[in-house]
Amino acid sequence: MSEKITLKINNIDVTVSAGATVLDAARKLKIKIPTLCNHPDICVAGNCRVCVVEQKDSGALPAACATPAAEGMEIHTNTRRVREARKAVISLLLSEHNNDCLRCYKNGNCELQELATEYTVEADRYISILKDYGVDKSSPSIQKDDSKCVRCQRCVRTCANLQDVSALWISGKGRKNKISTFMDKTIDYVVCTNCGQCVNRCPTGALTEKNYIEEVWGAIDDPSKHVVVQTAPAVRVALGEVLGCETGSRVTGKMVTVLKRLGFDRVFDTNFTADLTIIEEGHELLRRLSEKLRDGKDVPLPQFTSCSPGWIKYAEHVFPEILDYLSTCKSPQQMFGALAKTYYAEKAGIDPADMVVVSVMPCTAKKFEAARPEMNSSGFRDVDCVITTRELGHMIKQSGIDFNNLEESLCDSLLGAHTGAAVIFGATGGVMEAALRTAYEVVTGRAVPFENLNIIPVRGMNGVREASVKIEGCLSKWKFLEGAELKLAIAHGLVNARKLAKQVAEGRSPYHFIEIMACPGGCLGGGGQPIPTNMDIRMKRMDAIYSEDESLEFRKSHDNPEVIRIYEDFLKEPLGKRSHKLLHTRYTERGRYRTLNR
Amino acid sequence: MDSSTRERRIAEHKKRVNLIFKKCVWDDFLDRALEMSPEDMLEKVKESGLRGRGGAGFPTWLKWKFAREAEADEKYVICNADEGEPGTFKDRAILQEQAGKVLPGMLVCAKVIGAEKGFIYLRGEYAYLLPALSQEVENFNEKIREKGERFSIEIKLGSGAYVCGEETALIESLEGNRGEPRNKPPFPVSEGYLGKPTVVHNVETLVYASIIISEGPECFKSLGTSDSAGAKVFCISGDTDLDEGIYELEMGMTIKEFVELFSDGDIKAVQVGGASGHCVPRKKFADTIIGFEGVPTGGSMVLFNSSRSMYNVLHNYLEFFEEESCGQCTPCRIGCQQLLKGIEAVKSGEKPSEYLDDLVKLAGMMKISAKCGLGQSAANPFISIVEHFREEIMY
Amino acid sequence: MSPEDLISRSAEKHGRERKNLIPILQDIVRENSYLSEEAMVSVARELDISPAEVYGVATFYSFLDTKPLGKNIIRICKTIICYMHGQDEVIRAIEDRLKIKLGETTPDGEFSFLPTNCIGHCHKGPAMLINDRVYSSLTPETAVRAVEEYI
Numbered sequence A: 001m002s003e004k005i006t007l008k009i010n011n012i013d014v015t016v017s018a019g020a021t022v023l024d025a026a027r028k029l030k031i032k033i034p035t036l037c038n039h040p041d042i043c044v045a046g047n048c049r050v051c052v053v054e055q056k057d058s059g060a061l062p063a064a065c066a067t068p069a070a071e072g073m074e075i076h077t078n079t080r081r082v083r084e085a086r087k088a089v090i091s092l093l094l095s096e097h098n099n100d101c102l103r104c105y106k107n108g109n110c111e112l113q114e115l116a117t118e119y120t121v122e123a124d125r126y127i128s129i130l131k132d133y134g135v136d137k138s139s140p141s142i143q144k145d146d147s148k149c150v151r152c153q154r155c156v157r158t159c160a161n162l163q164d165v166s167a168l169w170i171s172g173k174g175r176k177n178k179i180s181t182f183m184d185k186t187i188d189y190v191v192c193t194n195c196g197q198c199v200n201r202c203p204t205g206a207l208t209e210k211n212y213i214e215e216v217w218g219a220i221d222d223p224s225k226h227v228v229v230q231t232a233p234a235v236r237v238a239l240g241e242v243l244g245c246e247t248g249s250r251v252t253g254k255m256v257t258v259l260k261r262l263g264f265d266r267v268f269d270t271n272f273t274a275d276l277t278i279i280e281e282g283h284e285l286l287r288r289l290s291e292k293l294r295d296g297k298d299v300p301l302p303q304f305t306s307c308s309p310g311w312i313k314y315a316e317h318v319f320p321e322i323l324d325y326l327s328t329c330k331s332p333q334q335m336f337g338a339l340a341k342t343y344y345a346e347k348a349g350i351d352p353a354d355m356v357v358v359s360v361m362p363c364t365a366k367k368f369e370a371a372r373p374e375m376n377s378s379g380f381r382d383v384d385c386v387i388t389t390r391e392l393g394h395m396i397k398q399s400g401i402d403f404n405n406l407e408e409s410l411c412d413s414l415l416g417a418h419t420g421a422a423v424i425f426g427a428t429g430g431v432m433e434a435a436l437r438t439a440y441e442v443v444t445g446r447a448v449p450f451e452n453l454n455i456i457p458v459r460g461m462n463g464v465r466e467a468s469v470k471i472e473g474c475l476s477k478w479k480f481l482e483g484a485e486l487k488l489a490i491a492h493g494l495v496n497a498r499k500l501a502k503q504v505a506e507g508r509s510p511y512h513f514i515e516i517m518a519c520p521g522g523c524l525g526g527g528g529q530p531i532p533t534n535m536d537i538r539m540k541r542m543d544a545i546y547s548e549d550e551s552l553e554f555r556k557s558h559d560n561p562e563v564i565r566i567y568e569d570f571l572k573e574p575l576g577k578r579s580h581k582l583l584h585t586r587y588t589e590r591g592r593y594r595t596l597n598r
Numbered sequence B: 001m002d003s004s005t006r007e008r009r010i011a012e013h014k015k016r017v018n019l020i021f022k023k024c025v026w027d028d029f030l031d032r033a034l035e036m037s038p039e040d041m042l043e044k045v046k047e048s049g050l051r052g053r054g055g056a057g058f059p060t061w062l063k064w065k066f067a068r069e070a071e072a073d074e075k076y077v078i079c080n081a082d083e084g085e086p087g088t089f090k091d092r093a094i095l096q097e098q099a100g101k102v103l104p105g106m107l108v109c110a111k112v113i114g115a116e117k118g119f120i121y122l123r124g125e126y127a128y129l130l131p132a133l134s135q136e137v138e139n140f141n142e143k144i145r146e147k148g149e150r151f152s153i154e155i156k157l158g159s160g161a162y163v164c165g166e167e168t169a170l171i172e173s174l175e176g177n178r179g180e181p182r183n184k185p186p187f188p189v190s191e192g193y194l195g196k197p198t199v200v201h202n203v204e205t206l207v208y209a210s211i212i213i214s215e216g217p218e219c220f221k222s223l224g225t226s227d228s229a230g231a232k233v234f235c236i237s238g239d240t241d242l243d244e245g246i247y248e249l250e251m252g253m254t255i256k257e258f259v260e261l262f263s264d265g266d267i268k269a270v271q272v273g274g275a276s277g278h279c280v281p282r283k284k285f286a287d288t289i290i291g292f293e294g295v296p297t298g299g300s301m302v303l304f305n306s307s308r309s310m311y312n313v314l315h316n317y318l319e320f321f322e323e324e325s326c327g328q329c330t331p332c333r334i335g336c337q338q339l340l341k342g343i344e345a346v347k348s349g350e351k352p353s354e355y356l357d358d359l360v361k362l363a364g365m366m367k368i369s370a371k372c373g374l375g376q377s378a379a380n381p382f383i384s385i386v387e388h389f390r391e392e393i394m395y
Numbered sequence C: 001m002s003p004e005d006l007i008s009r010s011a012e013k014h015g016r017e018r019k020n021l022i023p024i025l026q027d028i029v030r031e032n033s034y035l036s037e038e039a040m041v042s043v044a045r046e047l048d049i050s051p052a053e054v055y056g057v058a059t060f061y062s063f064l065d066t067k068p069l070g071k072n073i074i075r076i077c078k079t080i081i082c083y084m085h086g087q088d089e090v091i092r093a094i095e096d097r098l099k100i101k102l103g104e105t106t107p108d109g110e111f112s113f114l115p116t117n118c119i120g121h122c123h124k125g126p127a128m129l130i131n132d133r134v135y136s137s138l139t140p141e142t143a144v145r146a147v148e149e150y151i
């Protein structure tokens, strides 16, 4: 039991554990203290000073977020001095700000705006000291507008603490203090994974996704285009948040309906290619294992998953020496694009030149992925346009459709059927679990030995998780695996990924298969997900994902009828020639300290 | 006062107070100090009433006690020689003339708290002191090693950032980071350099500590007042006709006495404690005591005669702060820019003179809500100059 | 010595831990007067940290310039006390002698003339630093003579 501390906030006693801050204590009493630089996912900064409170016997106003609760402390959160100080802080921030709310992408979802409204602050109380900054639009994924930055440094701490990239840092001092990339170069020049975690934590419009809403409307409006849309598994458990549903609501059916109503010609599902990924990636793993264990060949093992484009770009920058260890499978998004413009185009009799593939992703890195030059195996750019969960939310609001009262519907067929195994791709550990459900069965002819197919050991929110599965009763083809203990590891958040990747780079990794997701919590915590995202919210989205899995008829990728059909009709066999062309890719070394060959 | 009387009075002061710059042999001292128990040393420093000379004036013995009681495998002593406060140059003088007394001060502090490593953080502007000081440190390290001590000192050079004088910013800088002050608590005495208990002291504090240990607390305690025991080194500049600049004086003088000694009389204001200190106008000279009970100072005393524009003075200080603020916290980063822009706007007529009242309120807010001493004290010159010289700011 | 060598030698000397970043940057500035893009990338590589971090740290410190500077750096105190003692004329005299404005570098790359905050010689103002050396009690004439020592 940790030590307990009792203090008074607004004359009410509250007891917290040692280490708790005044802010934590106030929250326990449901007393709201405004914050700006504070974010529960990252370390405390205590620099915005919006959260100041009054402390008895102290002339100064301490910052609640950065002040440890102490025995006998007496705090007041709503005195005249406190209100005035907060108001002054907010006014100061506005004097440095461009205050262009009406034209701002974050209008309505901006913590600064909310504070200004709450404290009825006039924007011109002080003289404007806004400096002249350009907007950095160089990245296909994220956009940086320093004129809207409040220097809370949440982005810096996110990129360093959670992602181990440190693409952004604070530069200059005093009035020159700002958030910078290396030498204020454009984002596409520096080492950035496009994960969008900084965007997700930026309280203002300073860091946003590059939005492609108009491009999508444009395609829908163009009668000569056949527009198909795919949605990633994690979108359906978060989209509701931007449309007034409770956190953790599953809105799959309504989402399909709304997409149809928005005017997409076909509504498909990335889950379909997630199932396909499992088949391809599972066979790739089994091939590597057999080459190593049966043939004694020197093949790269462990195999890393490759569906997280933030992770891929990170590896290409930081761990070029392990690129051979990455599965060559494209991410489900890209598999989808390639198949839409080949398999589906052929079946539906549509000229792929007239087709537009849109994807709705929880992720900003997918925007970059879709723009990679090698992602054109259909002969066209495979995925034309990537929007995030948030952007889809905007489109739905713009359309005026009453989302919450929509009937539910199912995806269109051919690229729409999916299993529970695909749904769990959205949570950290999900790809691992889905792969095991299939691979184990391929090798043994039996279902994985876990109750109700739920492989609990690989689930959860610990940054790095390990598991092992003993393979027993192999089919004759896989006899060399008999009794083998498959060692597995999972990491989410790049700071955790680094640990596993480093082991591999140094040749001391004990594992066979490693799942990496760039974002904390996996895709459900992706950079393109609704803001705010934090541990509480991630947990709720995760519960929704697993309950969606359990609600589905098929729970194993190889049971997906449309997957079975595409192999029969088109791909023929896993890792076959067509798969190789359409579903697999290669990786490029990009430079550890700045982008090579740009 | 005529100049010969002033000279005589100053000479008297110098005779009565001569601790820091007195010549002496330190070998004996080291032997004596090393025989003493840490408890005894702590007791002596406590008895002396010594408070930090870096500005904040925290009781030295208490800092030592906290660090001593903190449990850790490593502890550190840091000598803060970042002296960046405009108008302050005493630490430079002490390091140039009496480095031999600074280093033993670090050693006794280390003995009391249980540290084996000390750093001198020397401001980049003083890089020219490095050759002599390094030599001195090397000799000292050698000498105490011979005496069986494990303590050693290393010099680290700053790179031109005033805020690095703030102790937690200094520690950040030593760790290779931007000198951004940390949240306190935890204080450095419990979590400092590399997260270990660390005592940071001003150069002058360390010298007094060694004097107190070697000669007993009485020589120190007998000087000064009850709140402000002892003496202090002052840096006198501006409109003074004396160019010596450095004087060790007893604490507790009034500004009136001070001005009479160090100027020809035509002084309209004294800035006590550098840019972050208070501006005292002539009408308050008589009842303002220099010391913790009145206006505290890290040593800087700048005299302004009647020809000086206090607008220029304030403008210059505010330019200093808007540049030297680390920039991390809102009240200070933006507040300093607003104060500067604000007086410019009032001067040019863009803003009405009542805007000064808004700015004084803003300064008051900075004082209570900024994250560190820089932003808190940037308000001092603003509030005091605007209060006493409002017309000069307006017209 | 090539910049790369200089940096790896310096990293070797101080150690490749994060805490030694500033001494390494100081070594580079001592040799080359400023931190170039290449130099910062090399330091990032030596310490295995992000170059943005190197840049962020460098731009915090006035003496770690990230823009090219002259071989000799004159830093003249711009704080009020020196100014009260005639800093203006001293600045003008140096500007005239070097034919550049305060804040600029001579076209031949020999001198940069920069303002700095109080350098601790206030009682002997006006004061300035040329490289590491202090010049105090300046008059326009002595200041120009001091600068000429470096021509």
Ligand SMILES: Cc1cc2nc3c(=O)[nH]c(=O)nc-3n(C[C@H](O)[C@H](O)[C@H](O)COP(=O)(O)O)c2cc1C
Binding pocket: B051, B052, B053, B054, B055, B056, B057, B058, B060, B080, B081, B082, B083, B084, B085, B162, B163, B164, B165, B166, B167, B168, B200, B201, B202, B203, B205, B206, B372, B373, B374
């Ligand atoms: C902005 C700022 C600058 C400071 N600069 C110095 C300095 O140059 N030298 C110094 O000794 N203390 C300076 N201090 C005070 C230190 O934070 C710290 O209190 C002091 O070094 C403690 O030493 P002492 O106990 O001997 O006074 C500064 C404080 C602030 C807020």
Ligand code: SF4
Binding pocket: A097, A098, A099, A100, A101, A102, A104, A105, A106, A107, A108, A110, A111, A112, A113, A148, A204, A205, A206
């Ligand atoms: S960032 Fe927020 S406050 Fe700023 S313009 Fe956008 S909506 Fe308005």
Ligand code: SF4
Binding pocket: A142, A158, A159, A163, A165, A166, A167, A168, A191, A192, A193, A194, A195, A196, A197, A198, A199
């Ligand atoms: S997108 Fe990711 S890697 Fe890039 S700056 Fe943001 S947090 Fe860092």
Ligand code: SF4
Binding pocket: A148, A149, A150, A151, A152, A153, A154, A155, A156, A179, A198, A201, A202, A203, A204, A206, A207
């Ligand atoms: S970019 Fe956003 S997160 Fe980063 S400091 Fe600015 S406002 Fe904060």
Ligand code: SF4
Binding pocket: B163, B180, B181, B324, B325, B326, B327, B328, B329, B330, B332, B333, B370, B371, B372, B373, B374, B375, B376
């Ligand atoms: S008060 Fe100023 S110097 Fe101190 S932390 Fe805030 S911005 Fe930095």
Ligand code: FES
Binding pocket: A034, A035, A036, A037, A038, A045, A046, A047, A048, A049, A050, A051, A052, A063, A064, A065, A066
């Ligand atoms: S939220 Fe506490 S200082 Fe920013």
Ligand code: FES
Binding pocket: B086, B087, B088, C077, C078, C079, C080, C081, C082, C083, C117, C118, C119, C120, C121, C122, C123, C125, C126, C127
């Ligand atoms: S004011 Fe110029 S050296 Fe101090």
